[in-house]
Amino acid sequence: xxxxxxxxxxxxxxxxxxxxxxxxxxxxxxxxxxxxxxxxxxxxxxxxxxxxxxxxxxxxxxxxxxxxxxxxxxxxxxxxxxxxxxxxxxxxxxxxxxxxxxxxxxxxxxxxxxxxxxxxxxxxxxxxxxxxxxxxxxxxxxxxxxxxxxxxxxxxxxxxxxxxxxxxxxxxxxxxxxxxxxxxxxxxxxxxx
Numbered sequence: 001x002x003x004x005x006x007x008x009x010x011x012x013x014x015x016x017x018x019x020x021x022x023x024x025x026x027x028x029x030x031x032x033x034x035x036x037x038x039x040x041x042x043x044x045x046x047x048x049x050x051x052x053x054x055x056x057x058x059x060x061x062x063x064x065x066x067x068x069x070x071x072x073x074x075x076x077x078x079x080x081x082x083x084x085x086x087x088x089x090x091x092x093x094x095x096x097x098x099x100x101x102x103x104x105x106x107x108x109x110x111x112x113x114x115x116x117x118x119x120x121x122x123x124x125x126x127x128x129x130x131x132x133x134x135x136x137x138x139x140x141x142x143x144x145x146x147x148x149x150x151x152x153x154x155x156x157x158x159x160x161x162x163x164x165x166x167x168x169x170x171x172x173x174x175x176x177x178x179x180x181x182x183x184x185x186x187x188x189x190x191x192x193x
Contacts, residue, residue: 060102062091062122066138068129068188081137088145092120092177110172111157117176125184139181146179153177 064084065073072079074087094101102120109115122142126135147162150173154162162173 056121057103057119059100060119060121062088062102062120064122064124064138064142066124066126066130066134068127070131070134072138081134081141084138084141085145085148088122088142089149091122092118092145093149094118094120107175109175111169112172112176115176117178121180121182123182123184126186128186128188130186142181143179146177149177150174 063073063075067073072081072084074084079087091101094104097104102118104116104118106114107117109117124138124142126138151162153173153176154160154165154169157173158165158169162170165173
């Protein structure tokens with residue numbers, strides 16, 4: 001009896017099939033998007049622009065610090081993240097024109113005429129050991145403070161939410177409540193992380 005030779009399987013196209021499957025799964029798989037912050041950088045100063053040497057008054061700066069233990073220090077007082085939004089709203093709007101809160105500058109605003117616009121700036125600084133989750137929570141509260149003030153003004157003026165306004169109406173409200181959040185470089189001040 002003669003030995004029968006085994007039939008070989010043609011594996012030439014197996015590499016092609018594996019490659020096509022790889023491409024299919026790469027295209028069809030959804031990727032998790034990293035969380036981050038949308039920030040618009042200020043434009044570059046013009047070449048002939050003179051530097052403004054004036055100092056920002058202390059009353060116009062709302063200081064928010066986060067240490068390496070994720071504790072929040074707002075204007076020198078310990079505070080919970082959940083209380084930050086209301087404190088920031090009070091600072092930004094200064095509804096009762098308190099002398100320890102930001103000054104206001106009369107500004108011509110479309111739809112509103114001459115309107116007192118706050119000169120306030122929120123200064124945020126964190127420690128290098130700060131948890132990113134805490135940092136994002138603080139950022140979200142500060143941005144939410146601006147969004148709530150804008151929404152309240154939109155409801156008061158036009159009776160509809162800020163997101164439903166026309167672009168020129170949104171611009172007018174942004175001129176009254178411009179988002180001014182200054183972030184300083186993180187430091188190693190609050191611990192050994």
